[in-house]
Amino acid sequence: MTVGSHIIADFYGVDSSILSTVDSMADIFEETVRYSGATKLASNYYQFEPFGASGVILLAESHMSFHTWPEHELVTLDIYTCGSPEMTEKAYEYLLNSLKPKKVDVHRLTRGLSVPEHVYSKPIIDSMEGSKIKGVLSL
Amino acid sequence: MTVGSHIIADFYGVDSSILSTVDSMADIFEETVRYSGATKLASNYYQFEPFGASGVILLAESHMSFHTWPEHELVTLDIYTCGSPEMTEKAYEYLLNSLKPKKVDVHRLTRGLSVPEHVYSKPIIDSMEGSKIKGVLSL
Numbered sequence: 001m002t003v004g005s006h007i008i009a010d011f012y013g014v015d016s017s018i019l020s021t022v023d024s025m026a027d028i029f030e031e032t033v034r035y036s037g038a039t040k041l042a043s044n045y046y047q048f049e050p051f052g053a054s055g056v057i058l059l060a061e062s063h064m065s066f067h068t069w070p071e072h073e074l075v076t077l078d079i080y081t082c083g084s085p086e087m088t089e090k091a092y093e094y095l096l097n098s099l100k101p102k103k104v105d106v107h108r109l110t111r112g113l114s115v116p117e118h119v120y121s122k123p124i125i126d127s128m129e130g131s132k133i134k135g136v137l138s139l
Numbered sequence: 140m141t142v143g144s145h146i147i148a149d150f151y152g153v154d155s156s157i158l159s160t161v162d163s164m165a166d167i168f169e170e171t172v173r174y175s176g177a178t179k180l181a182s183n184y185y186q187f188e189p190f191g192a193s194g195v196i197l198l199a200e201s202h203m204s205f206h207t208w209p210e211h212e213l214v215t216l217d218i219y220t221c222g223s224p225e226m227t228e229k230a231y232e233y234l235l236n237s238l239k240p241k242k243v244d245v246h247r248l249t250r251g252l253s254v255p256e257h258v259y260s261k262p263i264i265d266s267m268e269g270s271k272i273k274g275v276l277s278l
Contacts, residue, residue, distance in 0.1 A: 003208055003215065006147070010251055044181035044197045056195040056202050058183045063195050063204050067221070069142055069251065076142065076250045078217065082206070105253060111215045112149055112208065114244060 003112030004062055004082035007092045011075050013102025019068035019075055022046060022053035028098045029055055029066060036091035038064075038081060064091060075099065080111065142251030143201055143221035146231045150214045152241025158207035158214055161185060161192035167237045168194055168205060175230035177203075177220060203230060214238065219250065 018024045022045045033040050039060035046054045056065040061081040068075045077095060081087045096104075157163045161184045172179050178199035185193045195204040200220040207214045216234060220226045235243075 003211070003213065004206075008145070008147070008248060010253070012253055041185050041193075042183035044183060044195075046180050046197060054180075054197060054201065056183075056197050056204070058185060058193060058195050062193065062206050062215075065195070065202050065204075065219075067143075067201050067219075069254070072142070072251070072254045074142065074251055074254055076201075076219075078219070080204075080206075080215075080217070103253060107248065109147060109246065112211070112213055114149070114151055114242060115208070115211045115213055 002110045003115060004080060004110075005085040005088045006062075006078065006080040006109040006111050007088050007106065008109065009077045009079075009092065009095075009104055009106040011077065011095075011099050011101035011104055013073050014075055014099045016051075016070040016073050018099065019053070019070040019073070020051040022055065025053045025066055025068060025075075026055055028095070029057060029064065032064065032091050032094045032098070033057055033059070035094045036081070036087050038087055038091065061087065073102075075101075082111075140251075140254050141249045142254060143219060143249070144224040144227045145201075145217065145219040145248040145250050146227050146245065147248065148216045148218075148231065148234075148243055148245040150216065150234075150238050150240035150243055152212050153214055153238045155190075155209040155212050157238065158192070158209040158212070159190040161194065164192045164205055164207060164214075165194055167234070168196060168203065171203065171230050171233045171237070172196055172198070174233045175220070175226050177226055177230065200226065212241075214240075221250075 026045045041058045043057040051070045054067045065078045079091045165184045180197045182196040193206045204217045218230045
């Protein structure tokens with residue numbers, strides 16, 4: 001089993017007026033969380049001077065973050081959710097549509113890849129009379 | 140030029156009593172920030188029931204995060220700092236020494252790899268009479 005999927009994306013050629021102020025980025029990020037169906041626990045945003053912004057949203061399903069370099073038309077993004085990989089992809093799709101990068105470097109990582117199957121499956125299978133069940137997450 | 144270095148590490152076989160409560164993990168993370176020399180802007184921590192914890196620290200240099208699964212003796216870590224890669228490695232070293240994992244899956248990514256050299260270097264080189272200067276970060 002695994003515990004989560006992580007999309008690590010650097011967006012180039014993004015409109016620098018969006019990347020310059022934390023307000024525009026925070027709006028997009030809060031909407032990304034809603035669109036993806038994730039559960040926000042807390043968030044922190046920061047405005048750099050003279051321009052540039054950072055933000056991290058702590059989710060029940062892990063976290064999302066952004067860091068912008070408006071002078072390079074660059075924002076580096078992390079979307080990490082445990083449970084369904086569809087949630088991660090949905091958030092990514094929303095960010096692509098909102099930020100409209102001209103170029104993207106993206107990596108998709110599976111987190112907790114080496115969690116042994118037997119840790120959870122044995123007692124669950126016993127109690128379910130041998131039906132196939134995936135491991136249970138702690139959230 | 141690039142904008143930052145990102146260590147993505149899943150630690151297995153960590154003492155589950157450390158991973159179960161947010162207090163022990165928050166203490167280690169706050170100390171990791173201090174040891175690495177990073178500048179903390181804000182942090183959010185969360186205690187899951189019956190066990191498990193998450194935390195994100197927003198840094199002037201980007202962010203660090205953890206998400207624990209004590210039932211799997213697993214913590215997934217992200218250390219992302221812009222500027223010096225030594226800061227990222229120092230934080231990673233501190234976490235290795237504090238959490239003592241039996242097994243580690245680690246990826247090292249360079250963020251903002253496709254930022255063109257010419258964006259910043261041209262005017263700086265002009266004013267420095269041709270000496271070699273790396274691009275300037277926005278922080």
